[in-house]
Amino acid sequence: MDLGREICDNSNMKQGKKHTNVPEFLRSYFWDVDFEELGVKTHPYLIIKRVLDRGNLHDIRWLVKTYGKDEIKKVVMETKDLARPTGNFWADILGIDKHQVPCLQKPYSPIHFGLSS
Secondary structure, eight states: OOHHHHHHOOTTSOOOOOOSBOOGGGGGGGTTSOGGGOBTTTOHHHHHHHHHHHOOHHHHHHHHHHHOHHHHHHHHHHOSOSOHHHHHHHHHHHTOOGGGOGGGSOOOOOOOTTOOO
16 A cells, blocks of 8 residues: 555544544644644644644544545645645645645745846
């Protein structure tokens, strides 16, 4: 089984009710927010971004089980906040065209007044 399929295949995981609280094993990734107020249903964007950027395989499996591949793909395609290596990795794993991943795009750099190109 290839890595992408292994990480994203949640066919053998129970598809139950989404938990309200974020698991304790993810606490270290959320040092800058009140962890007790962080909710799976109320803060999916933040949780997905942070776990994609910093999580290990166990954390990623929890993420896929909790949110599903489509929700994760949506975040990768919308956020500029992922590290470039993370965006590149997840574009490959999720089969996303790298031109659709904002964190992989060249930053906008305006020409300063008085300078020509």
